[in-house]
Amino acid sequence: MASEEKRIAVELSYPIGLAEQVRSAADDAKSFKLECIEVGKYAERLTQMLRTLVRFLTTTPSLYERPIRRVIAEVSKNLDRALTLVRKCKRQSVLRRVVTIVSAADFRKVFGLLESSIGDMRWLLSIFDSENATGIVLSLPPIASNDPILAWVWSYIATLQMAQLTERVEAANELASLVKDTDRNKKIVVEEGGVPPLLKLLKEGASPDAQVAAASALHSLADEQDRVRSIVNELGVQIIVKALGDSPMRVQSQLASLVARMAEHDPLAQEDFARENVIRPLVTILSFETFADDHRDQQLGKQSIHSIVQINKEMEKKSLARPSSRQYSNSSSSSNSHYYYSYYYNAEGSKHRRERENEKPEVKLGLKINCAEALWKLARGSVANSRRITETKGLLCLAKLVEKEEGELRYNCLMTIMEITAAAESNTDLRRAAFRTNSPAAKAVVDQLLRVMGELDSPVLQIPAVKSIGSLARTFPARETRVIGPLVIQLGHTNLDVAAEAAIALGKFASPNNFLRMEHSKTIIEFNGVPNLMRMLRGNERTLVHGLILLCYLALHTSNSEALEQARVLTTLEGVDRNVVGQDPELRELVSKAIYHLNLYCAGAPSQTNTFVP
Template sequence: MSVCRSTMAEKTIEEELSFPVVLAERIRKAVEEAESFKQECCDVGKQVDALSQMLRSAVRFTTSTPSLYERPVRCIVSDVTKNLERALALVRKCKHSGVLLRVVTITSAADFRKVFNLLDASIGDMKWLLSIFDSVTSGGIVHSFSPINCNDPILSWVWSFLASIQMGPLLDRFEAANGLASLAYDNERNKKIIVEEGGVPPLLKLLKEGASPDAQIAAATALLNLATDQKRVRIIAGELGIPLIVQVLFDSPMRVQNLVANLVAKMAKLDPDAQEEFARENVIRPLVSLLSIDVFLDEPNHGKPSFHSGVQKHEQMERKPVTTTMTTQNQNHSTHSRSSSSSSSYYSDAIARYGHHKKDRENEKPEVKLQLKISCAEALWVLSKGSLSNSRKITETRGLLCLAKLIENEQGELQHHCLMTVVEITAAAESDADFRHAALKTNSPPAKSIVEQLLRVTREVNIPSLQIAAIKSIGSLARTFPARETRVIVPLVTHLGNRNTEVATEAAIALGKFACPENFLRVEHSKAIIEFDGVPPLMRLLRSANESAQFHGLILLCYLALHVGNSKALEEARALTLLEGAVRSGAAQNPSLKELISKAIYYLEVYQSGIHHHRNSYAP
């Protein structure tokens, strides 16, 4: 690490440089006054003169450079100052002659050799620093090592790259950002050095400026390689990186947006605070807009305008002044709440910026568009994970319709990421009744579209990971389906007999949510499960060696026994015997499961012994 970590003071860079210049003058005067070791003192004076000239050159450069990368300057000048102070102390000891004085001060040729070496190292450091300054003005990146970093050459590279990014011409900034990205790739120590040496702000600045897509890509790649733990993600966020990233996501070429969407996903995945801040900065809207490129969303939109619909409207009116479009939009939404007005203004600004890269987007290669959609879908997946607010925002931007269309028409990563986003949205709906009733009512067109695709995946797609995701989502929506909607029960019952135990287990979990005591229609759903011949595959699942399958299968069987205990199918399948065996074998170690099995056994014994009491279904 940097050798001057503890020497960073609250001085300006001019103050840092002025003090060693003053020291050099004092040393020159002390050399003139020296009465012993005169030759050695003269040699020290020559080294100090060389240093003084270089320090003055550094002063001229720093005072004329508005965006100075100060880190190496402060570190090297601090070290030079220490060495000059040591040289001054030594030369001053030679002011008076006399054997006694020389014995007392113990000045020797060895002391001078040490000082010579230190001053040589300082001269080497200053030469390296001035070469950095020269490269900034003339072009090129310095790849040599400074003596101060002889034990840590990576630090010299980092300083050189960061100086070029902060002060150099565009081509050098691009190359330097690529150099940092390479250093940071899969090397934790290098990542730590880059961040400690102030690497994040210049990379964010390069990403924001948009002077060159290649430079933006290099900066985004470097930030991606740095954002691999929560601490560094928070450093990026602390440098106001999140609003900047959202801005770049709105108005950049697709190749840049692809990497920026990846950066959003990575940061949100590693840090819950970043996930929340991205939500506050409205990142959901540009992500959904980019995801819906070339996707025809035919469902009428009676609520707030989506960013994508706003873009389409803007393109139709692009010959009119932008201010007119913005004024019209504001008039159309003048009756909305304060947040809605703010949102409309946000759309207008974004739409105005959108047109800058419109032609590039239209001519972009299909594979670039596909990769961008994959990245946006992954970002939405990560942002919605465990987040009710983000899930709500996705549904407010016609995101459900877009996700449904892509699940229907795409394959591979894009289909998977869209489906996993739906898993998170439906999980949020399961945990929040207000959100469930507002956004995922089964009679709303977006919810209908999603359910149709979930059912299609469970029936037609023979990929276990996708089947599990679709089944999980259907289970999360169990409380939204009316009793007559038995078509959602059929594929779940079918998958109880799936050869893949994980798929079968997920089907049991989902059916358990239809039959659980918390579901108002638990009796009707339980009857449907039995009517569609769900007991035989459930009994086979219970006999498997998989503990998770047994656990969730027992829960489902207990619910069926509690709600439809007089079922002939349960009696013929000897469900009572299986439950009694589960108790004896110790399979029901979980206290709540053990209690549930005891109640199920009681109800089955009552019905199978011919005693049919009029009762309500069990509800704890």
């Protein structure tokens, strides 16, 4: 910062030198003397202002340079024009005076330009004058007369960077309000250097109000990749993660929402947040009070009153002792898992523990909603982040919240599970590590997904649940038929999107890529899936295509099934709309194979064996 101040002070020497030259040239003028004297007065005034600005620069601890550079450039340009005009008024030859014509109109133009420069300098000094400042300066300098937003942004950022805490909070709130209007305002704030002082305000943690104001402004800016990247480039990810770990709940809520937004719009931010291990505090916050009730109920159900008193005393003693790093990182048993979740409440969050206990329920709920959304955006399309969530016992926490909560929190948890299962579908190691058949967390997740599908009449929730089950198709053994039945039922759902997703999910069970495709295909037929599929073919184009794919899989793997023959599947496949099939070569080939197999195995079909040649 000291080198920056020095560099600007050097730049200021140029307009100061110009102003001195204007004064000297005005004294030497022989024509238009009165006008030149007036120009000299303007130059003298500007010289004083420029020197005052230099003194401010040497005494201001935190310098905001953007408006200074713009104003200096404009002042220098106007002084240079004034110098050129005044020099024309020196004693010259008769021929030179005839060729070089100076008029009163030229001076009027220069007077206007110099007055504008004085107005710009007066405004600039007002935002740097800490002794006389009364808050945010909202006056309009001439340089920004065509773009008032620019002047406001300069004033807000200058206040944010150089004023006292109260004014800085007000400036952050004003910036947050300003950038909500248009993308142009957001672009101006970023280009004029608004991100670093906002991050500084967040990092200092001077007050919760200050952190909330800074996080809110950053959240409004972080809705486009380039602007998110500007936050990342200023080391914003590290600042955000550190503040998230040790702040009051309302600050954490705003920060979790900021993490979600940045991860959504920029893959680099998504990777950086994971590298800074933001997933651990998010899961920890999300689990706050989620497991406490279960643990308390278990203890109450098994212990006498005397034992309960003893347990409470032991828990109070444990809360005073901070666990070692090895205990924290290697907690794998159920008891260690509960201890891990209570760690944030009893140790890591001791600074704000009382605030958390007394916080309003809506604040706690909002925090969990935002943390779940952040995990969702971090897991989306990322195998590494999905693995990190499962390694921090996040699956069990998500399953519990899906079971207990409702509304937006439940939806965000389901979307997080959907992204994790999608990552597991594409990565064998993650699938085997996180979704083993004997894994309590995996079993809890599957139980809740089935419950959502069967008990909740909400397509918005059922669709991610169906997708998640489909992504886990390879993890279910042949004997695990409890997941196929509910999916078959969804084939007949009145919402066509749910029905289509159910067909896609069942298609992953019956796909040629699934080792147990034969067994799963038979199970789908046993649960009366064929009639539902036949009805799906009369829906829209999406249900037709995915229903057709699943029907072909069933025909390939269970060609001699009586259910297929009774439903006249062969006739249906032969009569499929050629326009639909013709647009997709793979689907056309799949339908041809299914027809061939049905011709080959279905008894009693007239002339079927002569229709297709192997």
